[in-house]
Amino acid sequence: MTKPNGVILWEGPSALDGAPIVVIATGIAAKSGNEKTGDMVQTWIMRQDVAPHHALKTGQDASVCGDCMHRPANGGSCYVKVFQAPLSVWNAYQRGVYPRILPGEARDLFAGRMVRLGSYGDPAAAPYDLWAAIVGRAKGWTGYTHQWRTCDHRFANLLMASADSEAEGVTARAFGWRTFRIRTADEPVAPKAEFVCPASAEAGYRTDCASCRACGGTMAKAKASPVIVAHGATARRFALYRAGQPVTA
Numbered sequence: 001m002t003k004p005n006g007v008i009l010w011e012g013p014s015a016l017d018g019a020p021i022v023v024i025a026t027g028i029a030a031k032s033g034n035e036k037t038g039d040m041v042q043t044w045i046m047r048q049d050v051a052p053h054h055a056l057k058t059g060q061d062a063s064v065c066g067d068c069m070h071r072p073a074n075g076g077s078c079y080v081k082v083f084q085a086p087l088s089v090w091n092a093y094q095r096g097v098y099p100r101i102l103p104g105e106a107r108d109l110f111a112g113r114m115v116r117l118g119s120y121g122d123p124a125a126a127p128y129d130l131w132a133a134i135v136g137r138a139k140g141w142t143g144y145t146h147q148w149r150t151c152d153h154r155f156a157n158l159l160m161a162s163a164d165s166e167a168e169g170v171t172a173r174a175f176g177w178r179t180f181r182i183r184t185a186d187e188p189v190a191p192k193a194e195f196v197c198p199a200s201a202e203a204g205y206r207t208d209c210a211s212c213r214a215c216g217g218t219m220a221k222a223k224a225s226p227v228i229v230a231h232g233a234t235a236r237r238f239a240l241y242r243a244g245q246p247v248t249a
């Protein structure tokens with residue numbers, strides 16, 4: 001059977017606000033070319049009924065991103081360009097391009113592959129059991145959540161707690177999470193507890209996520225937690241946010 005390049009993994013109410021959301025996987029047949037992640041199946045968590053670029057403007061992205069401080073509605077600096085890949089996936093979903101499959105079928109489809117949990121959207125908006133099933137035979141996965149204070153704690157098995165300060169990193173790790181922390185260039189890396197993401201500019205882009213596989217929650221082989229310097233267009237906004245100053249476009 002020819003593998004579809006995209007599938008609907010789940011449709012249902014958001015665990016964050018109850019609104020209808022959809023989880024779509026793409027890059028199943030064709031290899032993805034993202035330089036940082038390497039070849040990975042991508043998953044997209046979006047409102048079923050609102051295009052992602054509109055949801056970003058109206059604040060309805062809270063259904064898939066919760067109260068993440070990187071949301072533009074929170075004056076944040078999210079790096080995902082929702083009018084590009086997320087919008088094109090959402091448009092294809094509206095056209096009925098993607099077949100619906102069961103989590104068990106996804107587990108077989110993703111066998112031996114690397115899977116990115118939440119290329120856009122927070123995986124904790126959808127059920128834990130869905131994600132646990134689809135990565136069951138995967139080679140590995142990466143995933144992050146800003147909902148680590150409130151979500152089903154089993155997500156710590158699969159996801160990294162996104163930490164936006166040293167204090168958040170310490171707190172999340174105390175609650176049993178591994179963390180992925182964004183920092184400014186002058187903030188230190190905690191000895192033993194943290195290491196510099198090897199796909200970062202400051203590490204010289206030594207590898208990609210598909211090879212590293214450190215960001216797979218407590219089930220990953222790595223035990224310490226990666227950190228990365230806020231980079232690109234987000235760096236200035238992140239620095240302003242951290243300094244407690246107004247964040248402008």
Ligand code: SF4
Nearest residue numbers: 197199209212214215
């Ligand atoms: S630590 Fe490894 S898996 Fe995590 S973002 Fe960096 S390269 Fe990717």
